[in-house]
Amino acid sequence: MTQLAQLHLDEAGGITVATVEGEIDLSNATELEMAISHAVGNEAVGLALDLARVDYLDSSGVTLLFNLARRVARRQQRFAVVVPAEAHVAEILSLSGATEALALHESLDDALRAFAT
Amino acid sequence: MGNAGPRSRWQVARQLFVGGDDPYAGADLTSSRNATAVLLALHGLLVLTLLPLFPPTEGAGEAVGWTLALAGVALNLASAVWLFRMPEVRFGVMLAIAYAGIAELVILQLLAQTVLPYQVLFLIWVGAAAVQPARRALVLLVTIVAATLAPLVVGGPDAQSGDVFGLALLLAAIGLVLIAYVAYVRAQRLTLQAQERDARAHAMAATKRVRDLQWITDAALPHAGLQELLEQLLSRIATVFDADHGAILLRAEEGSRFELRATLGVEQDVDAEFHRSIASRLAGRLAFSRRPVTLARDDTSGLVRTLLKGSDLESLLGLPLTLGREHLGVLYIGTRTPRRFSDDDAALLQLVGDRVALAVDRARRMEQERHIAETLQRSLLPDQLPRIPGMQVAVRYLPGGAGMEVGGDWFDMFELGDGRVVLAMGDVVGRGVRAAALMGKLRTSLEAYAFDGHSPAEVADRLHALMERQHRAEMATMLYVAIAADRTCAELASAGHMPLLIRAPDGTARLAGREPSPPLGALPFVRFDASRVEIEPGSTLILFTDGLVEVRGTSIEVRLEELRRAVEAAPANPEALCDALLVAMLGHEEPRDDVALLALSVAPLPAEGFSLELPAEPEALSSARKALDRWLREAGMSRSDAHAIKVASGEACANAIEHAYRPGDAAFRIEASRRDAEVLITVRDFGGWREPRGTDRGRGLPLMEALMDSVRVDPSSEGTTVQLRRRVEEG
Numbered sequence: 086m087t088q089l090a091q092l093h094l095d096e097a098g099g100i101t102v103a104t105v106e107g108e109i110d111l112s113n114a115t116e117l118e119m120a121i122s123h124a125v126g127n128e129a130v131g132l133a134l135d136l137a138r139v140d141y142l143d144s145s146g147v148t149l150l151f152n153l154a155r156r157v158a159r160r161q162q163r164f165a166v167v168v169p170a171e172a173h174v175a176e177i178l179s180l181s182g183a184t185e186a187l188a189l190h191e192s193l194d195d196a197l198r199a200f201a202t
Numbered sequence: 203m204g205n206a207g208p209r210s211r212w213q214v215a216r217q218l219f220v221g222g223d224d225p226y227a228g229a230d231l232t233s234s235r236n237a238t239a240v241l242l243a244l245h246g247l248l249v250l251t252l253l254p255l256f257p258p259t260e261g262a263g264e265a266v267g268w269t270l271a272l273a274g275v276a277l278n279l280a281s282a283v284w285l286f287r288m289p290e291v292r293f294g295v296m297l298a299i300a301y302a303g304i305a306e307l308v309i310l311q312l313l314a315q316t317v318l319p320y321q322v323l324f325l326i327w328v329g330a331a332a333v334q335p336a337r338r339a340l341v342l343l344v345t346i347v348a349a350t351l352a353p354l355v356v357g358g359p360d361a362q363s364g365d366v367f368g369l370a371l372l373l374a375a376i377g378l379v380l381i382a383y384v385a386y387v388r389a390q391r392l393t394l395q396a397q398e399r400d401a402r403a404h405a406m407a408a409t410k411r412v413r414d415l416q417w418i419t420d421a422a423l424p425h426a427g428l429q430e431l432l433e434q435l436l437s438r439i440a441t442v443f444d445a446d447h448g449a450i451l452l453r454a455e456e457g458s459r460f461e462l463r464a465t466l467g468v469e470q471d472v473d474a475e476f477h478r479s480i481a482s483r484l485a486g487r488l489a490f491s492r493r494p495v496t497l498a499r500d501d502t503s504g505l506v507r508t509l510l511k512g513s514d515l516e517s518l519l520g521l522p523l524t525l526g527r528e529h530l531g532v533l534y535i536g537t538r539t540p541r542r543f544s545d546d547d548a549a550l551l552q553l554v555g556d557r558v559a560l561a562v563d564r565a566r567r568m569e570q571e572r573h574i575a576e577t578l579q580r581s582l583l584p585d586q587l588p589r590i591p592g593m594q595v596a597v598r599y600l601p602g603g604a605g606m607e608v609g610g611d612w613f614d615m616f617e618l619g620d621g622r623v624v625l626a627m628g629d630v631v632g633r634g635v636r637a638a639a640l641m642g643k644l645r646t647s648l649e650a651y652a653f654d655g656h657s658p659a660e661v662a663d664r665l666h667a668l669m670e671r672q673h674r675a676e677m678a679t680m681l682y683v684a685i686a687a688d689r690t691c692a693e694l695a696s697a698g699h700m701p702l703l704i705r706a707p708d709g710t711a712r713l714a715g716r717e718p719s720p721p722l723g724a725l726p727f728v729r730f731d732a733s734r735v736e737i738e739p740g741s742t743l744i745l746f747t748d749g750l751v752e753v754r755g756t757s758i759e760v761r762l763e764e765l766r767r768a769v770e771a772a773p774a775n776p777e778a779l780c781d782a783l784l785v786a787m788l789g790h791e792e793p794r795d796d797v798a799l800l801a802l803s804v805a806p807l808p809a810e811g812f813s814l815e816l817p818a819e820p821e822a823l824s825s826a827r828k829a830l831d832r833w834l835r836e837a838g839m840s841r842s843d844a845h846a847i848k849v850a851s852g853e854a855c856a857n858a859i860e861h862a863y864r865p866g867d868a869a870f871r872i873e874a875s876r877r878d879a880e881v882l883i884t885v886r887d888f889g890g891w892r893e894p895r896g897t898d899r900g901r902g903l904p905l906m907e908a909l910m911d912s913v914r915v916d917p918s919s920e921g922t923t924v925q926l927r928r929r930v931e932e933g
Contacts, residue, residue: 088619088653089824107619108827111856112820141827141845143852144901173845180908181901 089113090139092120099130100200102193106138109146118149122156131163133196142174147181154187164188165196231291234333238296239285241330245303246278248323249310256320258313267313274306297338300330304349317353321369324350328373332380339384343377411550414442419557428565432464435558436533440466442554443547445535447515452523452531452562460531484520484532494521494548494555498541519543521555525563533558575608575635576601582642587615590623591814591829592689592807596776598784600797602749609796610637610678611747612645616652621687621828624652627745627798628680628699631721640676644668644722648682658682658695662719662730666697669723677723681715681745685737687832689804692743695732697722700746701762703769705779707740711769713762739806742774749797750787761787776801807833811875818859818868818887826855826872830883833874843881843930850909851883853902854924858887861922879929888921 090107103121125132134153136142150166157164165188168175178184190196249271258267281299285291304327310320324346331342350370354363418438432450440448447467451460484495498517520534533555587595595615602609610630617623626648630637647668651661661682669676681699685692694702694714698721701713719730737743751761765787772782779801788797807829814829816822827848834844851872858870870887906913906926914925 108824110820110823110827110852111859112823141848141852143849143856144905145856147901147905173842173849176842176845177849177905180905 090117092117094124096129097133097197098200099128100133100197101125101129101131102133102135102197104135104138108141109139109149110141110143111145114145114149118152121153125157125160125162127160129162131165131200132157133165133167133193133200135167135193135196136174137167137169137172137192139172139174142177144181146174147178147183150178150183150187163200165190165199167191167193167196231293234293234296235285235288235291237333238299238330239282241326242278242285242299242303243282245306245323245326246275246282248326249278249306249320250275252319252323256314256316258310260315261313271310271313274310278303278306293334293338296330297334297342300327300334300342301345303327303330304346308349308352311353318365318369321350321366324369324373325376328377329380331377332384336381336385336388339377339381343374343381346377347374407546411546415550415553415557418442418554419561428562428569429463431561431565435561436464436466439533439551439554439558440535443519443535443543443551445519445537447538448533448535450523450531450533450558453529463531466535484534494519494551496520496543496548498543514538516540517543519547519551521551523555523559523562525559530559530562571635572608575633575638578635578638578642579608582638582645583612584614586817588617588825589814589816590617590825591812591833592805593623593802594776594805595800595802596780597801598780598797598799600749600784600788600793602793602796608638609633609749610641611749611796611798612641613745613798613800614645614649615800615802616649617825617828618652618655618684619824620655621832623685625683625685625743625745625800625802626680627747627800628678629747629796629798630678631676636676640673640678643672644678644680648680652684657732658684658693659730659732662695662697662722662732666722666728666730670726673723677721679718679721679748681718683743683745685743685804689737689739689806691734691736693732693734695719695730697730698724700748700751702735703744703746703766704735704737705742705744705769705774706738707774709770709774711766713766737804739804740774742776742779742801742803744769744779744783744802745798745800746783747796747798749793749795750783750799752795774803776803807836809837809876811873813871813873815869815871816855818870820856820859822859822870823852823855827852830872830874837876839881840931843928846909847881847883847926847928847930850906850913850926850928851885853906854883854885854926857902857924858885858922861887876930879931881928881930883926885924885926886921 088107090105090109090113093104093106095102095104101124103124105117109117121132121134132153134150139146154164166178166183167190168178169191175184175189178187178189183189188196188199190199253271253275258271261267262270285296285299304324307320307323307327311317314320327346328343331339331346333339334342347370350366350373354366418435432452436448436450440446445466449462449466450464452463453459454461496517496519515536516539518534518536520532523530523533533551535551583599587597597613599611599613610632611628612630613625613627615623615625626645628641628644630641630644632640644665647665648661651664656664662680665680669678678697679699680697681694681702682696683692683694683702696702696715696718698718699715701715701718703711704714705711714735715733720728746765751758751765753761765783768783768786769779772779772786780799783799783801784797812829812833814826816825830848830851831844834847839847851874855870855872868888870885873884873886875882875884903913903915906924910926910928912925912927916923916925
């Protein structure tokens with residue numbers, strides 16, 4: 086049952102775009118974190134993580150976000166997370182204090198625009 | 203075999219004259235009797251001829267003399283006739299007749315008062331003596347000579363000493379020659395008889411040996427397992443060789459150690475070590491000689507002393523079991539009574555050993571293959587089916603009859619990411635390692651295709667394509683049933699498999715999927731169709747392989763109908779249902795073919811709540827979530843309530859999993875219940891509560907508290923209970 090979530094990787098203007106679809110919990114958070122972090126090359130400007138199509142995310146998912154933010158920051162790269170405000174995931178992120186700590190965006194376009202500034 | 207080899211003629215002759223029992227007693231009676239009868243008749247006639255010439259009137263008067271003489275003659279002739287007619291006459295009777303004849307002649311001499319004419323007739327009794335057994339003959343001859351010489355001593359009427367002495371000498375000489383000649387002929391005949399007896403015994407021994415060999419190796423039944431075979435062989439070998447003790451040791455699969463595999467006449471624990479030490483010492487010697495070794499206690503070699511010392515064995519016959527250059531093991535037999543195994547025994551055991559080695563080698567190979575196939579099969583079948591709330595599942599897997607290779611029946615059950623539950627069952631045509639391997643491949647591929655989101659027909663198409671690419675010569679059947687997330691219907695695809703049985707809540711049963719597509723790999727261009735069946739809540743789905751219904755000589759339609767009726771008659775509970783079906787369809791006999799049977803009941807989740815025990819593994823989180831999701835949806839919960847409860851419960855479950863003491867067999871339990879507008883979730887683990895460590899790991903508890911109205915953690919020595927409550931909107 087490792088097919089809980091699917092990861093799609095893309096690249097737009099030097100920014101690695103990782104889109105996760107499905108559910109993130111204890112069983113796949115570490116794998117996802119490794120997969121995403123390996124996908125971000127040294128030459129990339131930043132990482133945009135699109136969670137718009139994630140139905141379920143628990144505290145291990147939140148931990149994943151913080152860990153990714155730390156890894157990316159260490160490499161002098163920028164990090165943006167896409168979560169629509171109405172998504173259930175947004176509530177979890179705000180309850181966990183991730184909203185303040187991470188750059189959250191309503192859509193991927195918003196996130197990419199933010200990188201451009 | 204005779205107690206000695208063929209005896210020399212000299213030995214026989216010595217025995218004839220000197221030895222204890224007369225070896226000729228009882229033999230050749232008929233010819234001796236005939237000879238005696240003829241001689242007796244001749245005696246009577248000659249006396250009758252002599253009587254007028256030398257009348258018996260001088261000694262006792264005319265009347266008495268004639269009466270006695272004629273009575274004697276009459277008695278002679280009558281006895282001769284009687285002797286001829288007697289079926290069995292002992293030598294003693296003939297001897298008595300001879301003595302009577304001699305006595306008659308002595309009386310005639312006295313009656314006639316003349317010696318020589320009648321003494322000449324002693325020659326007849328010398329002849330009669332010769333046909334007697336040698337020792338008696340000698341005694342009789344001495345008596346005759348003495349009777350001849352008697353007139354010289356007593357002083358007979360006309361005893362001319364020179365004539366009488368000459369006659370005695372002549373009689374003695376003729377008698378000795380005759381007796382020696384008869385003895386010679388008889389010795390020769392006895393020797394021939396002994397040789398013939400020995401030859402016959404030899405031939406019988408050879409025949410028996412061939413029969414014994416056949417009988418021993420009959421035990422190498424083609425389907426017997428190795429252990430059974432070894433025990434059979436050893437017990438038969440011991441019977442044939444009349445041994446009360448024995449063992450077979452085989453070299454371990456790896457290394458050179460010998461393992462005691464079968465014993466006879468051994469007190470298990472006490473003697474096992476002794477056997478092993480005998481074997482390892484014997485083994486060196488046997489491997490070196492590659493021939494049987496016989497030992498007896500009265501041997502004085504060092505080997506015998508070390509081997510038999512400390513045991514109550516008196517003799518031992520050991521043999522290396524070799525196949526080509528390979529040294530398979532050691533076989534030996536022994537006796538507790540003194541005995542020396544002969545060269546014939548050793549030669550026979552060598553022949554036996556060759557066959558035992560072959561049989562052991564074959565049985566071992568078969569066992570290895572079976573072991574590999576079984577291990578493969580076991581490792582390829584799910585050892586545990588997922589626990590899904592509202593579903594009860596029971597599985598039976600019966601391997602086919604003993605001695606058969608394992609078959610390729612398989613089954614599987616898993617929950618897809620979208621909440622659908624897949625049941626699959628299949629049967630690879632063929633047996634053994636190949637079938638087991640292909641079965642594993644199909645099962646794995648099926649799961650992969652299913653998780654990729656393919657429909658049942660697409661999964662079947664892909665499996666078929668896989669077989670076409672990689673296993674063109676093989677064929678497999680498969681039934682694939684995908685139960686919808688809401689459990690109201692199922693989609694099924696069948697590739698030549700037995701139909702699906704559906705037992706409705708009212709107990710009626712029907713068959714679905716009765717028009718299957720061809721088996722996987724059977725035809726080159728096939729598209730697989732899927733069909734849809736409605737499932738009422740409380741139904742039971744039953745999947746099975748042909749082993750359950752196929753009986754030679756009975757149409758499959760008839761058997762399917764029998765099975766359908768058996769389902770209607772059986773209890774609804776899946777475990778009890780499986781048991782009842784096996785009894786109804788197979789009786790209590792071992793099935794001839796492999797049988798796989800799976801029964802799954804689909805019940806709606808009770809609105810008031812459910813309880814689920816799951817393995818303490820991260821993968822179980824999604825099962826718990828799906829169950830909860832379904833229950834919350836059926837209970838009409840709002841989406842935000844449902845999501846909050848799901849996340850908070852997930853956190854509690856994740857905690858339980860992380861705190862599990864022992865990975866593997868640890869479990870946790872989640873219970874969900876609702877009273878009016880309040881939902882209560884209880885998560886219990888059986889480990890110890892661990893205070894959150896570090897900022898990252900500590901996010902769960904605050905999240906639970908933020909999402910729920912109340913969170914209570916009760917740590918105890920038996921485990922931790924977390925209670926989560928949330929007031930929900932009335933649905």
